[in-house]
Amino acid sequence: MTTLDLNDPDFVADPYPVYAWLRDVEPVHYSAANDLWLVSRYDDVLAVLRDAPGFSSDLGKAGLDDNPFNPAIRIPRRLARLLDRLPPVRTLLTSDPPHHTQLRRKVAKAFTPRRIAALEPRIREITERLVDDLDDDLVRDVASPLPTIVIAELMGIPADRRDDFKRWSDELVNGLLTGGSRIRMARSALAVSWFFARTVRSRRHRPGGDVISLLVTRDQDGDALTLAELVNFCILLLVAGNETTTNLVSNAMLALFDRPDLWRRLGTDPDLAPAVVEETLRYDGPAQGLLRVTTAEVRIGDVTVPEGARVLPLTGSANRDPRHWADPDAFRLDRPAGDHIAFGSGIHYCIGTALARLETRIVLETLARRHPHLGPAGVPERIQSPVLRGLRTLPVTIRPTVPGTGGLPGRAAQIGGRNSSVR
Template sequence: MTPTRFDLNAPEVIADPYPHYAWLREHAPVYHDRDLGLWVLSRHDDVATALRDSDRFSSDTGGPWSDLSANPFNPSMKVAAPVARAARRLPAPRVLLTSDPPDHTMLRRKVSRAFTPRRIASWEPRIRQITERLLSQMTARGGRVDLVRDLASPLPTTVIAEMMGVPPERQDRFRRWSDKAIDGLLTNGSLRSTLHGTAAMSAYFAAAVRKRRRNPRDDLISLLVTDGDEAPLSAGELVTFCILLLVAGNETTTNLISNTMLALMDNPRAMEMLQADPGLAGAAVEETLRYDGPGQGLLRLTKADVTFGDVTIPAGHRVLPLIASANRDPRRHPDPDAFRLDRGRTDHLAFGTGIHFCIGHALARLESTVAIESLARLGLTPRPAGTPERINSPVLRGLRTLPLTLT
């Protein structure tokens, strides 16, 4: 059915957004959702412009609309006006994801030491070890398994927790906290759940930061605590950084692994190619990033009037560049709705572009590739064993469950 308007939070859009993105690209490439107070960009070149032009498109989404009652990804989340006003008066720590230069430059330099190519590559043996253990447990169960529960979720959770020096007995609890913290990005998600997960992680990381300041270790938290050449981060900024790394390290990679497996099962020829050559796992992950990536869009705020074609977006307005739509734009990617392992291109926008290009992209790619490759080398064919449960979010694209049989 051809859409006539775009509703970001509609169930049919969350279930399969790509026909709706195609309608946007052709009929309303600069779409104004007056109900949400949001401008939506859908064509590749426009999306890339908004992500790269940090002078006109701010990532610092502060201001009068930043209160807890103005969430375009969960319009049902309502907060009493006095509470929203009180929240706006609280001191806001600098956050890598929602900052502009010069703060962003300093914060990125601070954390980039932990994500150098050499440091990430050094984790590959451990990632393979964790993956083999999880796959051994999966095959030992026999019959029906759940890819999310048994592999896609515990793998990145274990890796990022070990990188941050979180003890093994805390890792399941951290995954539950992380799931709660993103509830605010889910349509009809719970504010109480979001606050509970965030508060629990904040308390843990506040204690961990104090310990690392007294006794640094060889882990990610200690690296953040160490001043280096930059001004030291405040306790609140350190805690916020830790939460961001944990949640992003969990959510993105979990969804990338599950989306890749779902795309392979929906495209039997690609699955056959992978089973014949498990070395194609990297190509499968890369194509999934373009075809059905874990992130659908990123919020920006215009700092000046910006014109696309014959439409002008005024200064001070929220903009949602739809990176997943850009990745299906036939102006950029021929035959965009086909899942092809021979595409051989990495010029998608799944990890963003410009100064906010995802700092953890190499880790997400490595973990996902190892997971898909290791599963292919088992010589077992994954087959659907039930209906997957999708994350109910317009911006987080992934699965909560993916029941399979391995035959």
């Protein structure tokens, strides 16, 4: 392999053979096409993620003139220089300590284990209703609307704005990461920012029990998030919450469709659902990499990476590294729980993990119980992104068992993984 372009359609369709080559041949690889240093082995990826001082999350330090995941997004240099002069807007994903520490402390109160666990009855109610209306596309009918509804309710957003929520989220993600329309992305960015700015102002005057009301209240030390910080966190919660859960559900169902024995076992033993969620996160996680910027020249393995370089630790590759995992390309339920790094590691470990796990587990339990003969009905449409791993569509059919087929329609392997073994 002489060149590697992360935006190549073949790589997006199946990155795992490329990951294997990287781990064996060039575990720290410079991609000139994307101007990125790719880190692929488990130990190296983990070290990068946990070294916040050496690998900054402040992506402004890498320059603003291009987007490595959507080459169509290029900010004119004059505009980039103007943005450099403006006061920085802190976000949870793109800040370093001490700012990150302050932000995370304030928003963590909205995602305590007790608060998330209390959502289970309502999430089950929403899921049952969506499964009632399941027609012929699992993403469109269940996996996509569920997190939108849950997040909207968490934020205290009226039900009649849910379609706006989903459209804004999709257009922001498409514009930033999948080669979508820059015009639509810009329009949605303005619309969602204005919407949340008005909502934040309203909650400051009339707080309630929703997440935004929790965020606008002052801490005991008297500190409060600025309007810009609040708006940015609301956008992050909308986008990340929607995309992560939708992709996790679709990836889990692909794995299950390719393993009919496991699907049948899940229908009779719903206690398997948490293990299926965890193995999906390792085997085919919804996020494949997390961008960082070096703050000084650094040595990774045998390679010297310069200061100011953009580094992409490939969590999707790390989670299939045979140096850490036995039989890494097999889908197995007997692995140590939580040993994967699908949600990152260190200070930037995803704050919404409990919610994503809960929503996905409930969907799997509900579908396995109510539709034991659910199966694939066509070729799904994959998200065209090197860092987001999931589906835009997943055609399905609800039909009885065909004698002799073992309970599911054939051809599941067309959309599942390469290795269909399970233990």
